[in-house]
Amino acid sequence: MSTFLTILGYNSAIPTVNSSPTAQFLEMEERHFLIDCGEGTQVQLRKAKARFSKINHIFISHLHGDHFFGLPGLISSFRLLGRETPIHIYGPKGIKEMLETIFRISQTHRGFEIIYHELESKVSVKIYEDNRLEVFTIPLDHRIYCNGYLFREKPKDRHLNMAEIAKYPEIEICDYHNLKLGKDFTLSDGYILKNEKLTLEPSKSVSYAFCSDTRYLESIVPVIDGVDVLYHESTFLHDLKEMADYTGHTTALEAARIARKANVGKLILGHFSNRYGDLKVFTDEARTVFSESYLPKALEPIKIG
Amino acid sequence: MSTFLTILGYNSAIPTVNSSPTAQFLEMEERHFLIDCGEGTQVQLRKAKARFSKINHIFISHLHGDHFFGLPGLISSFRLLGRETPIHIYGPKGIKEMLETIFRISQTHRGFEIIYHELESKVSVKIYEDNRLEVFTIPLDHRIYCNGYLFREKPKDRHLNMAEIAKYPEIEICDYHNLKLGKDFTLSDGYILKNEKLTLEPSKSVSYAFCSDTRYLESIVPVIDGVDVLYHESTFLHDLKEMADYTGHTTALEAARIARKANVGKLILGHFSNRYGDLKVFTDEARTVFSESYLPKALEPIKIG
Secondary structure: OOEEEEEEEOEOOOOOOOOOEOEEEEEEOOEEEEEEEOOOHHHHHHHOOOOHHHOOEEEOOOOOHHHHOOHHHHHHHHHHOOOOOOEEEEEEOOHHHHHHHHHHHOOOOOOOOEEEEEEOOOOOOEEEEOOOEEEEEEEOOOOOOOEEEEEEEOOOOOEEOHHHHOOOOOOOHHHHHHHHOOOOEEOOOOOEEOHHHHEEOOOOOOEEEEEOOOOOOHHHHHHHOOOOEEEEEOOEOHHHHHHHHHHOOOEHHHHHHHHHHOOOOEEEEEOEOOOOOOOHHHHHHHOOOOOOEEOOOOOOOEEEO | OOEEEEEEEOEOOOOOOOOOEOEEEEEEOOEEEEEEEOOOHHHHHHHOOOOHHHOOEEEOOOOOHHHOOOHHHHHHHHHHOOOOOOEEEEEEOOHHHHHHHHHHHOOOOOOOOEEEEEEOOOOOOEEEEOOOEEEEEEEOOOOOOOEEEEEEEOOOOOEEOHHHHOOOOOOOHHHHHHHHOOOOEEOOOOOEEOHHHHEEOOOOOOEEEEEOOOOOOHHHHHHHOOOOEEEEEOOEOHHHHHHHHHHOOOEHHHHHHHHHHOOOOEEEEEOEOOOOOOOHHHHHHHOOOOOOEEOOOOOOOEEEO
16 A cells, blocks of 8 residues: 655645645555644645545644644534544643533534543654554654654565465465565475575555654654655744744754754655745755755645655 | 625535635724634635734624634734734633633733623623624524624714705804704704704614524514614525424525514525535525525625615
């Protein structure tokens, strides 16, 4: 299964006619994840023709409005659309009190369960795991408690090299499972066939790191090391470095430095301050440090890995 | 000053790509009122090129999400845009707890004051008055406490009939104020000039009634009697009368009956269930009872009076 990321919105703070606040839809190993949920996200999901009824896990980076004000409405719409499947919400401590207060006073009755995973850890922790993938927090440094999220496929099974296997009638179908896991095969005469002879390298496990609002923070480098795609905020250009520090944000140059240090495949910038017109200035600055720097394109799914 | 109503959204429940939930922008006597604030309202205000920084009074009918989930984001944007003027919010009891919980947990700091006017009355009460206009609640019958709002210009001053006044040199400029207020003028010889001789009828005072989610409710008729324009929800056609009663809504036929009984100038329907495609069926049904029934047009200001 391919991994696709659809950026639904990437502007900072104030929604405008042509741009939406932060929200991303990630399809990975047949899981459908929503990452942040600024106001208007449910309409962006519709525009993207995303199968949003399939979303069972929502990850909120922090509780500033431009990253979650769309969440109460999305939950309400799930109810109106007849949802019954439980939904998991991951976010900073406080998210439960806020949502439950809204639902209590607005008398929003739900036909499905919300399972809250409130986060407080200041070090990276695994918050989700199934047989195919894992999700970890990426603790960030913003004005308020904030996490990025790392989505990583688990190592995959090796591929069978059927041309080689065919040479050994002793190897039966029931042995394939062990071969895929990397085990050697011992022939009846005691000869050990090395796994590498019978199998090919597994498909690459893809990984995606979402780094929401943060100051320049080198401690994230080992956490996101080698990811295929890194989304990193770059609210300002580097001439406003002081403003970036003061407001808890990163410059395009700094985001590129993080990308280079972490040897990521590709960097997507975002969360640009409304003061900038032509966004090309961000990639111009970032590419002086890291050539694989790109602007986001809203609503266009991009393949990862 | 003319009165203009801009309907920003009028669909029910779920925002879609082409339609927005309830919100209206009313300009009356140089006041700028926002009525309800569904998710995405701030973007609709931008699309309408409404001068939304001038909004000082927001009226929320009830605390279902499709009528107020855009409010936290709008308040945040006011802050980001540097607002300092206090804002008045009128709405059901509970609105303060909900908004203040959101602002506390999201650490939304405000540079301006929010003055809450929490409503509980089950009879119509005056909630706003200045020298030119008044606003009254219109208690409705929904699944949750809900008010419509009546906006009414006060009676205006009479116009001076300068051709007549010129015939009496005794009448000086300082007398004009009393003439405008309707007082007679006594000449020095004791002869009383009737006010009607010296003045002309005042300009008409316009009025607008917004009736949000409600079952058919005849008790509103005396409150909205004779308004120039009535917006009344009509979520269903009359063949789904039972569904309308059950969910706390009105049919197009019933909205038209209210309009006729109240002798309103014009009826605008809205809040249509998503099950309907061509909305013309609503005016077709309503016009069998009240010919001046119309569909709303989003973002197009209409002149009232």
